[in-house]
Amino acid sequence: MEINSFENIPGLRSIVDTQDENKDKTELGQNEFLKLMTVQLANQDPLQPMENGDFMGQIAQFGTVNGITDLLASFKDLAANLQSSQALQASNLIGRQVLVNLDQGYLPQDGTLVGAATLDSSSSDVAVNIFDNSGEVLARVELGAQPAGVTQFSWDGTTLGGQKAPPGRYRIEVEATFGGVTESITPQVIDNVRSLTLGSLGKEMQVELENLGSVSFNQVNQIQ
Structure with missing residues (x-):
């Protein structure tokens, strides 16, 4: 019709x-x-x-x-x-320590940079590289063989040259060897929550950390 x-x-x-x-x-x-x-x-x-x-x-x-x-x-x-x-x-996170997925850590004055990495399987060798602002390896933390699960690490600020690094933010990289093949593992670092910022509808909430700036709420891996 x-x-x-x-x-x-x-x-x-x-x-x-x-x-x-x-x-x-x-x-x-x-x-x-x-x-x-x-x-x-x-x-x-x-x-x-x-x-x-x-x-x-x-x-x-x-x-x-x-x-x-x-x-x-x-x-x-x-x-x-x-x-x-x-x-x-x-809102209960404010003031709490959190473990976040981030490739930067903070070295406090007279303190240590603390972090972790999650291994899907046991590794024959795990190491953490700390980089300076120019991208050069400033320090290396050798952890040796590690079982599957969460592996913790810390850096007291001592450089490869035996000097003390100044406090501040440093890029970090975790390497783990599985069956003779070395892979990069996502680092997890600890910091305190300063504040929270709500995103608009459909946008992710942002967590403002005390020393490491703003990260997505999805990056928070553990609350301590």
């Missing part, structure tokens, strides 16, 4: 023009849909009227779109509630 296009249906433009000015132009509400259907039925070819199947198909299509819109709105509300719950729980 032939159905007149919306642009050629008399009275349709007046219906569209009287819609709420503040409403999204792409949004078609139930009232507007019923008005459009009424105009369409009134202007159909009397010799080839719309079949029941076509009519019900349009109603079903509108119901599907309307249902998806309601579902998306429900998901948006759920996400907002989950974010609020996450923020409430995360």
Whole structure:
């Protein structure tokens, strides 16, 4: 059957023009849909009227779109509630020590840089390289053979030349040997949580660390 296009249906433009000015132009509400259907039925070819199947198909299509819109709105509300719950729980992190996945560590004054690495299987040799600002290896911590699991390490600031490195942030790299092949392992370092920053809807919460700056909440591996 032939159905007149919306642009050629008399009275349709007046219906569209009287819609709420503040409403999204792409949004078609139930009232507007019923008005459009009424105009369409009134202007159909009397010799080839719309079949029941076509009519019900349009109603079903509108119901599907309307249902998806309601579902998306429900998901948006759920996400907002989950974010609020996450923020409430995360507020307990402030002032706590956390272990985060990060390739930088902090050497405090007269203290040690402390970190860890997780091994999927036992390694015949594990070592930690500490780099200076120019990218040169400043120090190396030899850990030897280590079993599978979490391997901890610490650096007291002593350089390869036997000097004491100044306090500050240093890039670190963990190497582990498995079956004669040396691989790079993601370092984990310890720092205190200073504050939290909530992301907008769908964005990750940011954790501000005392010495290492801002990291994603997903990078927090352990709370101590």
